Amino acid sequence: MSPAENQHPPGTPGDLWSIGQLAERAGVTVKTVRFYSDRGLLPEATRSGGGHRRYGPDALDRLRLIRSLRTLDLPVPDVGRVLGEEGALEDVIAGQLKEVGSRLAALRWREAALQLLTDCTPQERAERLRLVGAVSTPPGTAALARFWRCWLPARLPSRVVAAVVDRAVPVPPDAPAPAQVLAFARLQDFVTSPCFVSGPRAGTDYGQPEVHSSGKGYRPAVLYEGLPEAFELAAPDVRAGRAPREGEALDCFVAVHAAALNRRDTPDFRRALHRMLAAEPRVDRYWQLAAEVVTPPAEPAQPTPGAADNWLRAALGSADSEPHYGRVHTPT
Structure with a gap:
C-alpha cells in the first residue's frame, strides 16, 4: 500500500485499513470480510485510487458484533435488522428463542418415540411404528x-x-x-x-x-x-x-x-x-x-x-x- 493510500500510521484516529488489515485485526479471513461487505452489513469508508476497499476503525467493532450475532446462528437477514433497526435485537432474540424451543421439543419427541419403540415387544413394535410414524415432530394439533x-x-x-x-x-x-x-x-x-x-x-x-x-x-x-x-x-x-x-x-x-x-x-x-x-x-x-x-x-x-x-x-x-x-x- 502506497503512502498516498494511507496517510496515517496504524492505530491513529485517521486510520483507513485495507480489507486484509481489517481481516487480520478481527481474526477472520478476507473472504469473510468481503462476504459481509457485499451484503451491506459492513460498509466501507472509501475506495483507494486503485479501487480497493478501505475501512475505518469503527468497522472492526461492527465486524466483531456481526461475528457475535452469527455465532448465535442468527441468519444474515436478521443480523442486518439488528444493525439497521433500533430495538430489533430484542425481537430477533425472541424469535430465535422460539425457534430453538421448537427444535428442542422436536428432539425430545423423537427421543421419546425412539424409547417407545425400544421398550416394547416385537409384536407391539410394528403397530407403534405405524402410529408414531404418522405424528410430526413437534406434533401438531x-x-x-x-x-x-x-x-x-x-x-x-x-x-x-x-x-x-x-x-x-x-x-x-x-x-x-x-x-x-x-x-x-x-x-x-x-x-x-x-x-x-x-x-x-x-x-x-x-x-x-x-x-x-x-x-x-x-x-x-x-x-x-x-x-x-x-x-x-x-x-x-x-x-x-x-x-x-x-x-x-x-x-x-x-x-x-x-x-x-x-x-x-x-x-x-x-x-x-x-x-x-x-x-x-x-x-x-x-x-x-x-x-x-x-x-x-x-x-x-x-x-x-x-x-x-x-x-x-x-x-x-x-x-x-x-x-x-x-x-x-x-x-x-
Whole structure:
C-alpha cells in the first residue's frame, strides 16, 4: 500500500485499513470480510485510487458484533435488522428463542418415540411404528381441531366453536414421556379414522348427539357456552376421585340443559334428561387419551371436560337426584 493510500500510521484516529488489515485485526479471513461487505452489513469508508476497499476503525467493532450475532446462528437477514433497526435485537432474540424451543421439543419427541419403540415387544413394535410414524415432530394439533369442528353442531357461532376447541384439544408437552407420545399418536389415529374423516355419521358408534340435530328445539350455543361452568364446579370432585353426587355442579349442569331446551329444572325433566343423555353417542376414548397426553406417568390424571361430563351424567342418574334451588344458574 502506497503512502498516498494511507496517510496515517496504524492505530491513529485517521486510520483507513485495507480489507486484509481489517481481516487480520478481527481474526477472520478476507473472504469473510468481503462476504459481509457485499451484503451491506459492513460498509466501507472509501475506495483507494486503485479501487480497493478501505475501512475505518469503527468497522472492526461492527465486524466483531456481526461475528457475535452469527455465532448465535442468527441468519444474515436478521443480523442486518439488528444493525439497521433500533430495538430489533430484542425481537430477533425472541424469535430465535422460539425457534430453538421448537427444535428442542422436536428432539425430545423423537427421543421419546425412539424409547417407545425400544421398550416394547416385537409384536407391539410394528403397530407403534405405524402410529408414531404418522405424528410430526413437534406434533401438531390441526387434526384434533378438525375433529371437533366436525363433531360440533352446524351453525354454532364461531366464538363458541373456538372456545370449545381451545378447551378440548390438549397441548402436547414439550418434554414428553414415551407413554405420552403413544397416547398422542393413538389420539391422532382416533380422530383421523374413517368414522371422522368426513364427519361423524348417524347410525354409527360415533353418530351426532341429539343436541346437534336440527329441529329438536335445542339452542346448542346456550348449551356449549354454559357447560364449562358446570365442568369447573365438578372438577374438584373429579380430581379427588369422589363418587358422583348431587350439589351445585349437578344443578348447574341440569340448568344449562334446561335453558338450552327452554325447559324448567324439575324432577321429571331430570329423569328425561338422564334417559336422553344415556342414549347419546360418546367419545370417551378421545377424553381418555387426551388425559394421558397431558399427564406424566405416575401422576394423577387432570380432569378433562369429558371426565367432568361423565361424572355429572352419573350424578344425574343417581336415585336421589333432585334440584337444589338455592342458586339460579344462567349460561354465560
